[in-house]
Amino acid sequence: MIRVLIAEDMHMIRSALVALLSLEDDMEVVAEIERGDEVLATALRVRPDVAVLDIDMPGLDGLSAAEQLSARLPDCRTLVLTGLSQPGNLLRALKVHVKGFIVKDAPAQTLTDGIRRIAAGERVIDPELVAAALETGSSPLTARETEVLRAAASGIRVAQIATQLSLSQTTVRNYLSNAIGKVGGRNRIDAIRISRDAGWL
Amino acid sequence: MALWRSDRAVRLTPVGAVACAGLLPLLQVALAFSYPDNDVRTGLWSLAVTVVYLPLHLRHVWYAARGVRLPAGGWTLAAMAVVIIAATPLAGNTWPRAYAGLAASAVLVLPGPWSFVLYLSLVIAAAPASLLLGLPWNAAPWLTLSVLTGSGAVLLLVWLSAALVRLQSARQVLAQRAVAQERRRIDDDLRRTLGAALESLAARGARAADLLQSPPGRRAELVAELSGLADDSRRTLAEARQRVRGYRRPSLRAELDTAATLLSAAGIETRLRLPRTGIPDTIAPEPRAALRAAVTRLLGSEGVSACTITAAVSTDGVRLEVRADGVAETIDVQTEGRP
Numbered sequence: 001m002i003r004v005l006i007a008e009d010m011h012m013i014r015s016a017l018v019a020l021l022s023l024e025d026d027m028e029v030v031a032e033i034e035r036g037d038e039v040l041a042t043a044l045r046v047r048p049d050v051a052v053l054d055i056d057m058p059g060l061d062g063l064s065a066a067e068q069l070s071a072r073l074p075d076c077r078t079l080v081l082t083g084l085s086q087p088g089n090l091l092r093a094l095k096v097h098v099k100g101f102i103v104k105d106a107p108a109q110t111l112t113d114g115i116r117r118i119a120a121g122e123r124v125i126d127p128e129l130v131a132a133a134l135e136t137g138s139s140p141l142t143a144r145e146t147e148v149l150r151a152a153a154s155g156i157r158v159a160q161i162a163t164q165l166s167l168s169q170t171t172v173r174n175y176l177s178n179a180i181g182k183v184g185g186r187n188r189i190d191a192i193r194i195s196r197d198a199g200w201l
Numbered sequence: 202m203a204l205w206r207s208d209r210a211v212r213l214t215p216v217g218a219v220a221c222a223g224l225l226p227l228l229q230v231a232l233a234f235s236y237p238d239n240d241v242r243t244g245l246w247s248l249a250v251t252v253v254y255l256p257l258h259l260r261h262v263w264y265a266a267r268g269v270r271l272p273a274g275g276w277t278l279a280a281m282a283v284v285i286i287a288a289t290p291l292a293g294n295t296w297p298r299a300y301a302g303l304a305a306s307a308v309l310v311l312p313g314p315w316s317f318v319l320y321l322s323l324v325i326a327a328a329p330a331s332l333l334l335g336l337p338w339n340a341a342p343w344l345t346l347s348v349l350t351g352s353g354a355v356l357l358l359v360w361l362s363a364a365l366v367r368l369q370s371a372r373q374v375l376a377q378r379a380v381a382q383e384r385r386r387i388d389d390d391l392r393r394t395l396g397a398a399l400e401s402l403a404a405r406g407a408r409a410a411d412l413l414q415s416p417p418g419r420r421a422e423l424v425a426e427l428s429g430l431a432d433d434s435r436r437t438l439a440e441a442r443q444r445v446r447g448y449r450r451p452s453l454r455a456e457l458d459t460a461a462t463l464l465s466a467a468g469i470e471t472r473l474r475l476p477r478t479g480i481p482d483t484i485a486p487e488p489r490a491a492l493r494a495a496v497t498r499l500l501g502s503e504g505v506s507a508c509t510i511t512a513a514v515s516t517d518g519v520r521l522e523v524r525a526d527g528v529a530e531t532i533d534v535q536t537e538g539r540p
Contacts, residue, residue, distance in 0.1 A: 094466035094500070107435060123467070123501050128439065130463070130497040137455050138462040 002119045005031045005048035007039050007065065008081070009057045017052065020108055027115065036060030040068045048076055049119050052111075055082040055089060063089060067096035077118045081111075082129070088199030090125070090133040100124040139200035140182040148175040150201050153192045211369045214362035215266035222262040222355045226251050226302055233293040238335050243293030250288040251299070257281040258302045262355065265309040266362035268370075274310040281306055294334035297327040298344060301351035308356055324348050398437040405430045453484040453519075453534065457510060460496045464508055467500050469525070474511040480519050481534060488521070488534045495523045495530055 004027055008014040014032055021027045030046045033039060037059030043051055051069055053062035060068075066078040079100030080093055093101050099118045102110060103126050114124040141149065151161040158176075162169045176188055183200075185191030195201045230251050234244030257277045264271040271277075285303050289296055304323040308316045327348045328341040336344065409430060412423040457473055457480075464471040484492070499505055508525040521532040 091463055091466050094463060094468075105438075121503055123503055125497060125500045127493070127497045130500060131493045133463060134456050134459050134493055134496065136459075138459045 002027045002050060002115060003030045003046070003048045004028065004115060005033070005039070005043055005046060005051040005076075007033045007036065007051065007057060007062070008054040009034045010054075013054075017111075021112065021115070024112055027112070034058075036062060036065045039065040040072060043069055043073050043076055047073075050115050051076055051078045052115065053078055053080050055080055063092050063096055063098070066093070066098045070097040079111075079114055079118055079124070088133065088136055088139055090129050090199070091138055092199070101129055102126050103128055136198050139195075139198070141179055141195070141200060145175050145179040145182070146195075146201065148172055149179045149192060149195055152176060152188055153196065153201060211365045214358075214365050215263060218266040218355070218358040218362045219259050219263050221358050222302070222305070223255065223259055225351045225355070226255050226258070226299060229295065229298050232295045232298070236293065236295045239293040239295065243291070243296075246288060247292040247296060247299075250284055250292055254281045254284045254299075254302070258306050261306040261309045262359055266359045266366075268363040268366045271310060278306055278310040289330055290334070294331050294336040295344070296334070297330040298347050298351070300324070300327045300330075301348040302355070304348065305352040305355040305359075308352075309359060320352070324352070395437065395441055398433070398440065402430065402433055402437060405433060452482050453480050454482075456484065456489070456492065457512070457521075460492065461510060463496065464499055469499060469505050470507045472507075472509045474509060476512060476514045476519075478514055480512050480514070484534055488532045491532045492521065492523075495532070499523070499525055 004021055006014060006017050006021070006029055008017060011034070014034065018029050018032055021029050030048050031042045033042050034057070036053075036057035039051065039053065039060070051066075053065055055062040057065070062080050062082075066080060069076050069078055077099040078097075079102065080098050081102055081104050082089055082093075083104055090101055100114045100123070102114050102124065106126060110126075117124050139146065147165060148161060148167075151164060152158075156164070158169050158172050161167075162172045165172070167175075176191075179185075179195075180188060180191040183191045183194045183198075185194050192201070230244065230247045233239050233247030234241065258281060260277060261271060261274065261281075264274075282303055285299050288299075292299075300323040304320045307319040307323065310316070311319060324345065328345045331344050332338060332341055405426060409423060409426045412419055412426055415423075454475070457475070461471045461473045499508060502525075505525045508523065511522045511524070513520045513522070515533075517533070519534040521534060523530045523532070
């Protein structure tokens with residue numbers, strides 16, 4: 001029996017996923033949660049074999065939750081459900097040892113098969129997502145530029161970013177300017193939009 | 202370079218031509234006040250006549266510099282000629298320098314041979330006219346040279362500006378044509394592929410609707426039709442995504458770099474070996490699909506630890522070899538665009 005944890009913030013979709021997996025003879029849904037920051041604590045308590053995580057959740061995004069799971073509960077394999085709109089997320093998912101990366105609108109059979117294969121030790125990556133990631137390309141931003149742009153995306157001012165990241169305001173401006181140039185944005189807002197769409201933030 | 206590529210620079214060139222064309226007559230007015238044998242009277246005449254003819258001259262330059270046909274150009278040139286020539290006995294012995302503006306306007310307004318005849322006549326007439334007005338004989342050649350260079354500078358600027366404007370408009374036409382061609386190609390492509398698929402979906406939907414009206418005994422048939430419809434819809438959606446991605450055509454180099462990054466992130470130590478001579482810019486849909494399938498397969502394989510992607514240039518294009526743990530797969534990429 002494969003013990004499955006489901007983390008999805010949209011109630012209707014979460015219920016549908018639970019109902020779908022409950023129909024499978026070899027699967028048991030041991031926990032269903034709606035916030036990303038509850039994933040680790042719940043997983044440590046119920047010890048699932050596979051955690052099915054939505055990529056966008058309140059509290060903590062699915063990939064960060066997967067990173068925490070990988071560090072604290074390596075035996076639990078993660079499968080992330082995502083949209084096609086942010087192909088750059090695949091790279092981040094692979095880096096945090098996500099074992100499955102499936103698009104949300106895939107047939108139900110793909111999800112159940114994916115959970116079985118992941119539980120058996122395989123890696124399941126949707127070919128559509130690989131194609132989209134190859135299409136978009138890897139992020140042109142350095143780790144620091146990504147960090148600064150992500151901070152800017154949260155709406156805080158340059159002075160606050162500088163304090164938060166222990167940098168001078170000039171350095172923050174330089175990083176932002178480099179990031180805007182590298183992603184081909186017209187301004188900071190445009191660069192944040194492009195990077196978000198590509199999944200680089 | 203960026204300045205000259207910008208549209209703003211092209212928009213400013215006619216203004217530059219007009220500014221230059223306006224500056225030379227003002228210099229002439231200054232001379233009419235200060236040159237030997239000239240006085241306030243000649244200076245005032247020069248100023249008054251310049252105020253009358255200069256707007257006409259600048260109008261000629263403005264239209265020509267933008268490559269636009271000048272309405273009633275012949276009449277305004279005639280008016281300008283009458284004003285300038287009539288002022289010759291009154292505006293001082295350096296006034297024939299103003300023939301430079303008239304000569305330039307003649308070339309800009311009149312057609313073919315007549316414009317050159319008038320131009321040369323004015324340039325040649327400037328020196329004798331000045332001599333008759335009392336200009337020293339040794340100053341006459343300089344006056345002729347001044348008329349030649351003054352009119353030449355204006356004409357050169359106008360020609361340059363008009364050429365830039367024409368170049369910009371040609372570039373816009375080419376860009377519009379390229380966009381129209383691409384739209385047509387995408388339209389044909391969508392009609393041929395997705396259009397047919399959508400028609401088939403509509404037909405299946407209609408058949409399913411018919412089956413709904415039929416007796417309950419045909420329920421199995423209806424279920425089969427509906428599940429077929431769902432499969433077809435999914436296939437069409439996947440095909441639509443592939444098509445949309447196909448229109449973007451990323452470079453082969455970028456695709457290989459990203460493939461190496463993804464594989465490395467998945468824990469597969471990946472090396473990329475590219476020829477020094479470079480690789481084609483673009484990749485055709487078939488080898489691209491093969492490369493993506495190979496990357497997807499490698500990402501899905503848990504046991505693979507190392508991978509080398511080698512690109513070797515051949516006569517027909519490039520041969521890619523994806524070698525993972527001793528197992529190699531080759532993909533031939535036909536040349537679409539050389540680097």
